[in-house]
Amino acid sequence: MSGADRIICRDTLLAFMGHILVSQYGEEALEVLMKWNHERIKQRWREIAESTGRNDPEYLFCLFSKEAHEFEVIRKDKEALEVKVTRCLHAETFKKLNATHIGQKLICSGDEAVTEGFNPKIKFKRPKLLMAGDDCCHFIWELKKNE
Numbered sequence: 001m002s003g004a005d006r007i008i009c010r011d012t013l014l015a016f017m018g019h020i021l022v023s024q025y026g027e028e029a030l031e032v033l034m035k036w037n038h039e040r041i042k043q044r045w046r047e048i049a050e051s052t053g054r055n056d057p058e059y060l061f062c063l064f065s066k067e068a069h070e071f072e073v074i075r076k077d078k079e080a081l082e083v084k085v086t087r088c089l090h091a092e093t094f095k096k097l098n099a100t101h102i103g104q105k106l107i108c109s110g111d112e113a114v115t116e117g118f119n120p121k122i123k124f125k126r127p128k129l130l131m132a133g134d135d136c137c138h139f140i141w142e143l144k145k146n147e
Contacts, residue, residue, distance in 0.1 A: 003067040004089060011093040011103070018102030030056030034105040038113040055119035057081040057141040058062045062112065078143075085137040091130035107131070117143065 001009070021029040049055045056078040064071055070087035094103030108131050115124040123142050128134035 003065070007068050007089050008093050011090055011107070012097065015094055015097040015099035015102055016108050017095075018025035018099055018106060022102075030102065030105055034109055037106060038109060041110045041113035045114045049118050055121075057122055057143060060114065060118065060141055063111075080142040081139070082141075083139045085130065085139070086135070088130050088137060091137075094131060100133075103131045106127070108137075111139070119143075 015074060018030055018033075027082070049081070052059070057080050058076055058078050060081050061073075061076055064083060064143065068089040069085045071083050071085045074082035076082075090103060091100070092105045094107070108126075108129060111123050111126060112124060115122050121144050123144050125140040126138060127140075128136050128138040130137050
């Protein structure tokens with residue numbers, strides 16, 4: 001099974017699980033799962049920063065893969081990382097399953113958790129999101145200037 005096939009399989013299962021949670025227990029159940037996942041991701045990225053000795057935006061480029069994304073790098077250095085994703089396997093899978101709201105909560109919201117855990121001095125913005133119907137996902141991570 002290829003990496004792309006694993007992504008599609010996992011995302012399909014998440015979409016169905018999300019639909020079942022919402023139908024049986026309401027949106028609150030999805031919110032609880034999202035918060036639990038947020039803390040888990042935050043902790044994992046805290047550990048990654050500690051084990052690698054890295055906490056700069058450039059390192060976050062590892063979040064993008066050619067298997068899952070078509071993207072353009074706008075800026076990539078120790079001070080900032082800016083990437084525009086024009087195709088995302090996650091977004092495509094959740095859209096096909098009428099589950100973009102689930103994908104936003106279980107996949108896309110992880111970007112904030114990554115940033116919080118990895119380095120709280122990094123400011124994260126994502127003004128566009130494919131899962132929300134935009135033409136791209138526009139990721140911007142910048143080290144906060146001393147204020």
